Amino acid sequence: MQNPEKETKIQELLKLLEDKYAKEGQDLTVHLEGLLNSKYLNYWDYIHLDALLNLQVPKTDYSDELMFIIYHQITELYFKMILHEINNIRKQEIIDKESFFHRLNRVNWFFGQQIQSFDIISIGMEQEQFLKFRTALHPASGFQSVQYRMTEIASTDFINLVSKDHRDDFHDYSTIDQMFEKIYWKKGAIDVATGRKTLTLKQFEEKYSEVLIRFANDCVSTNLWSIFKRLPFEAQEDERLISEMRKYDTYANINWPLAHYKYAVSYLIRSKQIVPSTGGTNWQKYLPPRFQKQIFFPSLWSEQELQDWGKSWVESEVFAHLM
Numbered sequence: 001m002q003n004p005e006k007e008t009k010i011q012e013l014l015k016l017l018e019d020k021y022a023k024e025g026q027d028l029t030v031h032l033e034g035l036l037n038s039k040y041l042n043y044w045d046y047i048h049l050d051a052l053l054n055l056q057v058p059k060t061d062y063s064d065e066l067m068f069i070i071y072h073q074i075t076e077l078y079f080k081m082i083l084h085e086i087n088n089i090r091k092q093e094i095i096d097k098e099s100f101f102h103r104l105n106r107v108n109w110f111f112g113q114q115i116q117s118f119d120i121i122s123i124g125m126e127q128e129q130f131l132k133f134r135t136a137l138h139p140a141s142g143f144q145s146v147q148y149r150m151t152e153i154a155s156t157d158f159i160n161l162v163s164k165d166h167r168d169d170f171h172d173y174s175t176i177d178q179m180f181e182k183i184y185w186k187k188g189a190i191d192v193a194t195g196r197k198t199l200t201l202k203q204f205e206e207k208y209s210e211v212l213i214r215f216a217n218d219c220v221s222t223n224l225w226s227i228f229k230r231l232p233f234e235a236q237e238d239e240r241l242i243s244e245m246r247k248y249d250t251y252a253n254i255n256w257p258l259a260h261y262k263y264a265v266s267y268l269i270r271s272k273q274i275v276p277s278t279g280g281t282n283w284q285k286y287l288p289p290r291f292q293k294q295i296f297f298p299s300l301w302s303e304q305e306l307q308d309w310g311k312s313w314v315e316s317e318v319f320a321h322l323m
């Protein structure tokens, strides 16, 4: 025997494997033989690199369109990481203050990185090229990002996503189906020219309404805000946790929308003329957070802070482009 410790370890593992396979009525020897015949893993197969690098398919010959696609895909992956962490909180039957904080802190890191990374777009894409290739993209718009919507739904009570003019129409017994019709983004997606629902919205509703309503029903008592409100009183008063919650609200409902809006302005305003968006919304009124006033955790903010929502120096900087 070359190495008795190793030998014992192998015997232990074999016993564990035998028990595991026996439970499912499987023969361990067949699986061991399969292991003998299988190939070693490599990096490119593991992360599906070939598939990943084939997912960027421009619609035009403008070279910067590739950057546009890649950056949207990167953002979707960030949304996936954010949703994954939020779902980790949602799935725990009982969650304590520390793990809630720890997971939320991760969410904030991902959001923070995403907000910072918006600058990639301004470096990687010329306005001239964007204004050309975007004409081939109608009516597709980031507006149709289902993960963005799911992040919102998983973060707060549904009523907080209802357009602010309609919140008083609902009460504690209103259903998700009833409120869904008045969610803020449906109100925003009205065609500037016709006053009717944009095609962008119609496409999105057709593909995702059912999925989103089902998800929203799942989130009624497991969204971040409702979970926070069920934490022990001492945890709900914890300054460190409150500050992390406020940070998330700020990232998701002020800083990300502002960073995004800043680029919408810099790409869609040309010689002081406003260019219509691919999604057809009245975007200068729809996108700024001070108009939307989506707030996930309203009672963590003072009256003044709620009133001043989104009126930061960044916003004045953004608006300076419009003047």
Ligand code: HEM
Pocket: 071, 072, 075, 076, 121, 130, 141, 142, 143, 144, 145, 148, 185, 260, 263, 264, 265, 267, 268, 277, 278, 279, 280, 281, 282, 283, 286, 287
């Ligand atoms: C040059 C870059 C960009 C421009 C000009 C732009 C423009 C717009 C406009 C005008 C809207 C409003 C809907 C519409 O009328 O189409 C919108 C919505 C949206 N875009 Fe972008 N966008 C850009 C980059 C991005 C990127 C990189 C993402 C990341 C996925 C993104 C995600 C979204 C989302 C999630 C919305 C919905 C926001 C909401 O409903 O509050 N956009 N975008």
